[in-house]
Amino acid sequence: MSRYMDVSMPIRNGMLIWPTDPPVEVRVFKSPDKGDRSTVSAVAMGTHTGTHIDAPRHFLPEAEGIESLTPEVLIGRCTVLDVRGRGNVGPEHLRPALEAGATRILLRTGTIEKQMEEGFSKEFPGVTAEGARAMIEAGVRLVGIDTMSVETYHAPGAPTHHALLGARIVVIENLLLASVPAGDYDLIALPLLIAGADGAPARVLLRTLDG
16 A cells, blocks of 8 residues: 655744745734634745755746746656765766666755754755766756755855756755655655746655555
8 A cells, every 4th residue: 555755844933944045934914813704824934945846047047937847747756865874976876766767866865854953054965066967967857855955065156056957957955855765656746836936845745656
C-alpha cells in the first residue's frame, strides 16, 4: 500500500529564514472575538520562505515567474539520493541517478533539520557548478535539496543558481528529507501561484511506489 510523506516546512512565526529575507508574520486579522462572523488570518513573508520553489526570475531578472512552471515538471517520478557527509554535491555524487535516467532528483544532505533546531549557519553543502552542468547535460528537469540554498553560501556569483535556472531546471529548497530513505518516489510539488513572483512557498509530497 503506497503512502504519502509530506516533506514541507510548516509556515509559522519565528521559523528559520534566510538572514536577509523578510520575517514571517502570521496574525489573526478577523475573529468572532472581535465581533466578526468568521476568522481570517493575515500572512506576511518572503517568496522564498520555508519549503519553496525558485522561478527563473529569482536570479535572471528578465526571465519567467513562478507561473511558468508546469505540472508536467512539478509532478512525476523522482529519485532521492542520500549524500549525507559527502560535502558539496558534484557529478560523482549524482552519477547513479543520472546514469539511471532520473529527471527529478532530490538531495538528502541531512542539513535543514539541524538548522531548524540550532539556527541559521553559513556552513551547509550545495550543488557545485560542475554538478549543475552534469544535470543540465543529462536532461534533468527538477532538483530539490534539504538546505536553504541549492548552492553554498560562499559560492561567488551564484553559478549553480544561474546555470540551473538558466536551463529552466526547477529548483526546490528547504525540503524535509530526514525520514525519507534513498530511492524512487512520485513527487507532487505545487508552489503558490503568485503571478510574476520570483519564487513561492510550496507544499511538497512524496508517494511511495510500494502499491
